Amino acid sequence: MRHSRRKQSTSKNAMPAVIVVAAVCIVVAAVYWPALSAKALSFDDEQYLTKNLLVQNPSWASAKRFLTEVSKPSTVMGYYQPLTMISLMFDYALGGRQSNLMPFHRTSLILHITNTAMIIVLLYLLFGQIWVAAGVGLLFGVHPMTVEPIPWVGERKTLLAAFFSLWSLIFYLLFTVYYSRTTHHARRTTVSLYIGSIAMYLLALMSKPTSTPLPVVMLLMDYWPLRRLNRRAIFEKIPFFVLCGIFAAITYISQSCSASVTLPGKFGLLRIPLILCHNIIFYLYKMVWPVKLSSHYPFPEPFNLSQPMVLAGVIGTFILIPLLLLSLRWTRAALAGWLMFFVAILPAMQVIGFSNVIASDKFAYLPSVGLLMMLAAFLVWLRKSRFLTLWKSAVVIILMLVCAESVATRRYLDYWQDTIKFHERMLALTPDAGPVHYNIAVELAARGRVDEAIGHYRRAIELMPEPSSAHYNIAVELAGKGKIDEAIAHYRKVIELKPRSTDAYNNLGVILESRGNLSEAISLYRRVLQVEPDNFRAHYNLGNAMERQGSLEEAINCYLRAVRIEPNSAEIYNNLGYAYGKLNLWQKAAEAFRQAIRIKPDDAGAHYNLGAAYVVTGDSNSALEEYKILKKLNSGQAKTLFNLIHK
Numbered sequence: 001m002r003h004s005r006r007k008q009s010t011s012k013n014a015m016p017a018v019i020v021v022a023a024v025c026i027v028v029a030a031v032y033w034p035a036l037s038a039k040a041l042s043f044d045d046e047q048y049l050t051k052n053l054l055v056q057n058p059s060w061a062s063a064k065r066f067l068t069e070v071s072k073p074s075t076v077m078g079y080y081q082p083l084t085m086i087s088l089m090f091d092y093a094l095g096g097r098q099s100n101l102m103p104f105h106r107t108s109l110i111l112h113i114t115n116t117a118m119i120i121v122l123l124y125l126l127f128g129q130i131w132v133a134a135g136v137g138l139l140f141g142v143h144p145m146t147v148e149p150i151p152w153v154g155e156r157k158t159l160l161a162a163f164f165s166l167w168s169l170i171f172y173l174l175f176t177v178y179y180s181r182t183t184h185h186a187r188r189t190t191v192s193l194y195i196g197s198i199a200m201y202l203l204a205l206m207s208k209p210t211s212t213p214l215p216v217v218m219l220l221m222d223y224w225p226l227r228r229l230n231r232r233a234i235f236e237k238i239p240f241f242v243l244c245g246i247f248a249a250i251t252y253i254s255q256s257c258s259a260s261v262t263l264p265g266k267f268g269l270l271r272i273p274l275i276l277c278h279n280i281i282f283y284l285y286k287m288v289w290p291v292k293l294s295s296h297y298p299f300p301e302p303f304n305l306s307q308p309m310v311l312a313g314v315i316g317t318f319i320l321i322p323l324l325l326l327s328l329r330w331t332r333a334a335l336a337g338w339l340m341f342f343v344a345i346l347p348a349m350q351v352i353g354f355s356n357v358i359a360s361d362k363f364a365y366l367p368s369v370g371l372l373m374m375l376a377a378f379l380v381w382l383r384k385s386r387f388l389t390l391w392k393s394a395v396v397i398i399l400m401l402v403c404a405e406s407v408a409t410r411r412y413l414d415y416w417q418d419t420i421k422f423h424e425r426m427l428a429l430t431p432d433a434g435p436v437h438y439n440i441a442v443e444l445a446a447r448g449r450v451d452e453a454i455g456h457y458r459r460a461i462e463l464m465p466e467p468s469s470a471h472y473n474i475a476v477e478l479a480g481k482g483k484i485d486e487a488i489a490h491y492r493k494v495i496e497l498k499p500r501s502t503d504a505y506n507n508l509g510v511i512l513e514s515r516g517n518l519s520e521a522i523s524l525y526r527r528v529l530q531v532e533p534d535n536f537r538a539h540y541n542l543g544n545a546m547e548r549q550g551s552l553e554e555a556i557n558c559y560l561r562a563v564r565i566e567p568n569s570a571e572i573y574n575n576l577g578y579a580y581g582k583l584n585l586w587q588k589a590a591e592a593f594r595q596a597i598r599i600k601p602d603d604a605g606a607h608y609n610l611g612a613a614y615v616v617t618g619d620s621n622s623a624l625e626e627y628k629i630l631k632k633l634n635s636g637q638a639k640t641l642f643n644l645i646h647k
Contacts, residue, residue, distance in 0.1 A: 028141035038151035040422035048154035058093035072257040079251045083207045084157040111159040116141035118166040144290040144408045148361045151416040161208035162366040168200035209251040215240035224332035262353030278313035333377040340370025434463030468498040502528045536565035570600035604635035
């Protein structure tokens with residue numbers, strides 16, 4: 001009976017905390033509700049969704065590919081992140097599409113709300129003050145800097161990695177609590193929590209490798225606030241550091257194989273401290289004053305002390321570090337909390353370059369936990385102190401900040417409602433951002449606003465002439481506008497920058513062929529087949545060129561190779577039949593036309609060609625059947641075929 005009463009009392013004590021956490025979650029959900037209707041696509045969403053065939057084909061086979069493609073992911077340019085890709089695949093299976101992003105945003109919002117709740121739990125376990133934990137957690141939950149990972153489909157990785165990392169920290173914290181107990185049940189629980197913490201860390205690494213510094217964060221927590229940093233605490237982290245080393249190596253290899261990595265010495269060693277100083281102050285500034293937020297913060301140019309932001313970063317860092325060291329006279333909280341933030345964000349500090357931005361809001365998502373611990377410790381001290389007026393003032397300030405953050409978050413979410421509006425916002429803040437010009441050009445072209453798209457492609461190429469995709473896309477649009485010479489120049493630039501760009505070879509070959517330059521066109525098609533022997537478009541194009549050249553047998557061989565690779569192309573079968581007809585192989589021609597009709601029953605050209613083949617072979621009845629079909633299709637070729645039959 002005594003044990004039962006103790007359990008009942010514990011439940012009663014826990015109930016207010018549950019209610020408080022639930023209330024914070026409801027507020028966060030209400031503030032972020034517009035994210036569910038966001039329609040904007042951001043920088044790498046094509047890799048994660050719109051052009052990712054594995055995500056678009058949910059299956060065990062796709063999941064296996066994501067899990068086993070370790071050193072060189074085939075569908076995403078970058079590091080190994082299988083759990084992120086599998087989670088997006090699940091959302092696609094639930095109806096998520098480019099035209100319906102809500103299922104993706106729904107999962108991301110649930111993850112953010114859950115992360116907010118876990119931060120509250122973590123702070124509550126550390127400091128034992130539910131109202132302080134809830135207030136600090138709410139500041140995190142509605143902060144405008146947490147917006148980016150929710151409507152940005154490709155940033156599911158940030159939320160998922162934070163989710164598993166927070167679980168790992170909570171399990172670790174509970175492990176330290178149970179570790180000091182001597183009962184058999186406590187020892188079993190301790191082992192389970194320790195294994196659970198390692199498992200959650202592994203899942204975080206498989207979501208986004210920027211979780212690698214978590215073991216160092218745990219050691220800093222041992223220093224403060226747990227105050228248990230000793231030899232045993234360090235020994236406990238060995239499995240974590242083993243995983244850290246393995247995934248650091250995997251990340252470097254996969255990133256360098258599928259994308260790019262810029263090593264620290266490329267731009268001189270002085271650049272590293274400048275980047276660190278700039279980012280230390282930049283992130284703190286944005287957290288305190290979250291205005292002019294963007295998904296693209298380019299490197300300041302020139303990147304030296306003549307730049308105000310770089311100079312401010314250096315001066316600010318040289319003021320901040322001594323103040324943090326001085327604070328050790330009174331508390332470990334300031335230095336330890338800041339070090340947790342710094343260590344956690346260090347992989348994304350661009351010391352090893354992997355992106356074209358110097359900073360990003362999403363990079364601060366999980367690292368901000370260190371600063372939140374520092375803030376929570378200060379509020380706990382304030383509440384326990386004799387300065388009751390200051391505590392009440394702090395509560396009022398927190399409530400005012402929550403309101404201000406909520407308004408700013410809602411305004412920022414408004415830009416995410418449309419892709420063009422979202423990119424125009426970024427261009428208003430950074431008008432010389434080449435990647436932004438490129439992205440908005442892609443969207444404008446998709447909406448049929450080709451002239452505007454070409455203008456942005458031109459600006460993107462001026463700002464970053466190296467990416468071949470901008471040259472390729474503008475070539476396509478220029479060719480469509482009839483500006484053939486300019487299109488040819490850009491296709492040649494693509495081939496120069498990316499010698500294995502088979503699409504550029506194919507498209508350039510078609511243009512040159514249309515201008516009568518058959519020899520170079522044929523050479524380009526053969527080059528495609530050297531790179532991709534199973535490129536059916538190159539076989540088809542080469543067949544067309546050979547037919548025009550009069551090499552009909554070689555043309556037929558090309559068409560046959562094309563249909564073996566792509567057996568559902570009515571276009572190829574039509575041209576194959578036409579080539580057979582030129583060689584008077586009318587039975588084979590008729591069979592090719594029948595295959596074209598099987599694939600595309602309403603193809604008037606194929607029906608006419610088949611009817612003509614029947615006429616030549618003397619099968620007038622079958623030709624009349626094709627004539628009747630052409631009449632039903634309201635094809636102008638019906639009369640021509642009728643005259644051919646009765647000639």
